[in-house]
Amino acid sequence: MLNRYVSKTPKSQQLYRKAEKVLPAGVSYFLRYIEPYPFYTAKAKGSKLIDVDGNEYIDFWLGHTALILGHSPPEVMKEVREQIENGTHYGTAHELEIALAEQIAKMVPSAEMVRFTNSGTEANMYATRLARTYTNRDKIAKFEGGWHGGYDALDIAIKPPLDVPESGGLTSGTLRDTIVLPFNNIEEARRRIKNERLAAITVEPVQGAGGCIPAEREFLKELRELCTENGTLLIFDEVITGFRLAPGGAQQHYGVLPDITVMGKILGGGFPVGAFASRKEIIDHMNPILHERPKFSFHGGTFCANPITMTAGLATLKLLQDGQLLNELNKRGNNLRQKLADIFEKNRVDVQVAGVGSLFHTHFTHEKVKDVRDVFRADRGKLLNYHMHLIMNGVFFLPTRTGALSTAHSENDIEKLLTKAEIFAKKN
Numbered sequence: 001m002l003n004r005y006v007s008k009t010p011k012s013q014q015l016y017r018k019a020e021k022v023l024p025a026g027v028s029y030f031l032r033y034i035e036p037y038p039f040y041t042a043k044a045k046g047s048k049l050i051d052v053d054g055n056e057y058i059d060f061w062l063g064h065t066a067l068i069l070g071h072s073p074p075e076v077m078k079e080v081r082e083q084i085e086n087g088t089h090y091g092t093a094h095e096l097e098i099a100l101a102e103q104i105a106k107m108v109p110s111a112e113m114v115r116f117t118n119s120g121t122e123a124n125m126y127a128t129r130l131a132r133t134y135t136n137r138d139k140i141a142k143f144e145g146g147w148h149g150g151y152d153a154l155d156i157a158i159k160p161p162l163d164v165p166e167s168g169g170l171t172s173g174t175l176r177d178t179i180v181l182p183f184n185n186i187e188e189a190r191r192r193i194k195n196e197r198l199a200a201i202t203v204e205p206v207q208g209a210g211g212c213i214p215a216e217r218e219f220l221k222e223l224r225e226l227c228t229e230n231g232t233l234l235i236f237d238e239v240i241t242g243f244r245l246a247p248g249g250a251q252q253h254y255g256v257l258p259d260i261t262v263m264g265k266i267l268g269g270g271f272p273v274g275a276f277a278s279r280k281e282i283i284d285h286m287n288p289i290l291h292e293r294p295k296f297s298f299h300g301g302t303f304c305a306n307p308i309t310m311t312a313g314l315a316t317l318k319l320l321q322d323g324q325l326l327n328e329l330n331k332r333g334n335n336l337r338q339k340l341a342d343i344f345e346k347n348r349v350d351v352q353v354a355g356v357g358s359l360f361h362t363h364f365t366h367e368k369v370k371d372v373r374d375v376f377r378a379d380r381g382k383l384l385n386y387h388m389h390l391i392m393n394g395v396f397f398l399p400t401r402t403g404a405l406s407t408a409h410s411e412n413d414i415e416k417l418l419t420k421a422e423i424f425a426k427k428n
């Protein structure tokens, strides 16, 4: 299979030789590395990526799941083109940031006020700081397998071995101040935080990087109660689920409201973004007119609320707000997961098709997958082969990662995935 990949991607191989001299591992994010080298994308449109060798791929990775309307959707691009003529970056207050914050407050049930950042990582960082300021507590908790970006306090226990730090440079103080809890296991979570005074518990309602594993509804409900009982803020990291599971994200889907919501990806309409939202009483601690140091919690940045991002985000949310496109996408996702499961079952391949709504993943195991430990007990080698087989056949998943649907995917695109999955299932 690797020989076929190499013979189809000679220009990418040449580019990789140049890239590895100036970019560690030849990429700007190791996640995007593919063995023996990544293909380099030349352009993208709708549901398709085209690489520098002219190979076309149906894209189920969708820019880390951000592109719910596909690549460069015409309705959004039109507004962006107009905005470019009016300035790309103001560095002053402007109307578009108000409009997008109002739109978020309208759609996301627990969001009253918003602050914008440039990435989900930053949004989690400032949300954590806000929770610490508001509660006047240091420690926080997160779940095994939860990915919230590279911010020190949350870049812990992402994948097995869970007790080995994910990165160098995390101080012992950081590691001590973050308590790690088991996902989808409220009893054990309750036991582990019994003697702690936590500022916040951060949770992804559907673990994305952790294997596309939805939280159980009861688990989230009880987590909400646990936080309320302990004066701990509940933070939902909705960077993936926001504006995807429902117009109001996972909190609408599950009917459980957090104190702080972290957003990103879809919110940027294809441009870099992050945001966090909360009720006025909490997030007003970012207003130094109301709260002096040390009750004031700083947030800011050169490109925050960039007008291009605000324009693209607003155009995107307006298309998603009535829920019609998302309902349709969720139905197509349910259907796709069912069909994938049927294909593997028919061919007697042990697979758990994970996910919810328009998010999906395949884990090669006969055991139920309910957390990242189960995900890593599954046959990861087979998963890699499956994704490489799909890439070789013009269907792109970032190897071993979650897939997502966009409104740009046609029925033919989905049929092609199913056909190629079946060929793999028959051979395995």
Ligand SMILES: Cc1ncc(COP(=O)(O)O)c(C=O)c1O
Pocket: 064, 118, 119, 120, 121, 122, 124, 147, 148, 149, 150, 204, 208, 209, 237, 238, 239, 240, 264, 265, 273, 274
């Ligand atoms: C749930 C979740 N939170 C936070 C992040 C970090 O966002 P960003 O990559 O924009 O910094 C990600 C990124 O994949 C994510 O999936």
